[in-house]
Amino acid sequence: MLLFFLVQRRFYLRTIAWDFIAFGFILLWAYGLILGFLSGNKLSYIVANNAGMVLYFVYYLLLQFRIPKEKIYKLAIYAGVSIGCITVLLFIFSFTNIPANFLFFLGEFTGGSSTGQRRIYFVSQISLFPALALYMSAFIASRYQKLEYFDVRNLKQNIRVFFAFMFFTMCVMFFTASKGFMLGYLFILFTLPFALFFRGFYHGYINKKIIFFLVLLVILVVLLLSFGYFNIITATFDNKDEANIRRYEQLFYLLQDLTIWGKGLGAVIPGYSRNLDKPYGFELSYLSLIHKFGIFGIVAVLLYLVIIFKAIANVIIGYNVRYAITAIGCMCYLLPSIGNPLLFAPQAVVLNCLALYLLRKEKS
Secondary structure, three states: OHHHHHHOOOHHHHOOHHHHHHHHHHHHHHHHHHHHHHOOOOHHHHHHOOHHHHHHHHHHHHHHHOOOHHHHHHHHHHHHHHHHHHHHHHHHHOOOOOOOHHHHHHOOOEEEOOOOOEEEEOHHHHHHHHHHHHHHHHHHOOHHHHHHHHOOOOHHHHHHHHHHHHHHHHHHHHHOOOHHHHHHHHHHHHHHHHHHHHHHHHOOOOOOHHHHHHHHHHHHHHHHHHOOOOHHHHOOOOOOOHHHHHHHHHHHHHHHHOOOOOOOOOOOEOOEOOOOOOOOOOOOHHHHHHHHHOOHHHHHHHHHHHHHHHHHHHHHHOOOHHHHHHHHHHHHHHOHHHOOOOOOOHHHHHHHHHHHHHHOOOOO
C-alpha cells in the first residue's frame, strides 16, 4: 500500500471514494491481526486465518498498471470457461477409475453431496458465476439490449449464447450439486431480469422476453424435479440435512462465543473445533466474521452490499452494463459463503477486486 502511495505521485488527484472500499477490507484484516496478537491467539493460526484478505492489494495493482476493463472482463469469462471445462472433465472422471491428481492446483474437491447427488465441488468453481451472469443476461435480454450491450446480432450468435448459458447452468446447478451455488444461481436468475427490464416496468411496458424467462423458470424446475435435484433447494436450511447438522452445531457454539469487539484472527472456540488442523475456521462465514472482527465485521457486509447495489444500479441505468453484470457474477460467491468458508478465500478476494475495478467510474 505504501508503495502504491509512493508510485502514484498524484494519488489524491486520481483517487475516488470508491478506491477506499478495498482499503476498508485491508484495514479490517489489520484490525483482526492486531487483535489476534493482543488476545494471545496462536501465531500460526493468526497468520493462516483469512490470509486471503491480503489479496485486496490486487485492486491497487490493477489501478497502478491501468489494466483495461475489457481485458478484466474477458479474463473473468475465460476463467469461467476454463473452470467449467475442468468441472465437466472431473464429473466424467467420477464415473471412471481415471485419477484426477494432475489437477492438484485446484485444491481439494469432493465427489458427493449431502442431498444424495453425485457432484464435483472445489473452491475455484466460484469463477463460474461471472460467465453464467453474462450469458444468462445475453440470453434473456431484449433485441435492443442484445445489440447494445452484448453485440449479439444474428441467429448464430444467439444459438452460441444459448448453449453457453446451458453449459454454465449445468456446471453451477447440477455438477456442483451445492446448496450455496444453487442460491447463487437463483440470485442471478431473479436479479438480472429485474435489472435489465426495470426501466420498461417503470414506464408500464412489459418486455416480451419476460415470457421466455417464465418458461425458462418452469423448465428449470421441471429438470430439477425430474433428476432429483430439487431437494437441494428445499434442504438449503434444513436442520436435518447431514451437512447442515454440523452447521447448526457451529451456529450454537459461535453465538455463545460472540463479543462486541471480536476475538481477532486465529481465535478458536474453547472446547469445540470443526477441523482439528484448522480450529479457527468455520463454515458459517458471516458469523465467523463477527466472531473474529466483532461489530467491524458488519462493515464488511455493508461494503459487500454497496458493491452489489452499485452493480445492479449500473445495469438499470444502462451504464457499462457488461461490466456491471460481470461484477454481479463476481460477487455471487457471497451466497455459497453462507455455509462454506469461502468469504476470504484467495479466489473470492480476487473476484471481489475484479468487481470493484469493473465498477470503478473513471475520474474525468
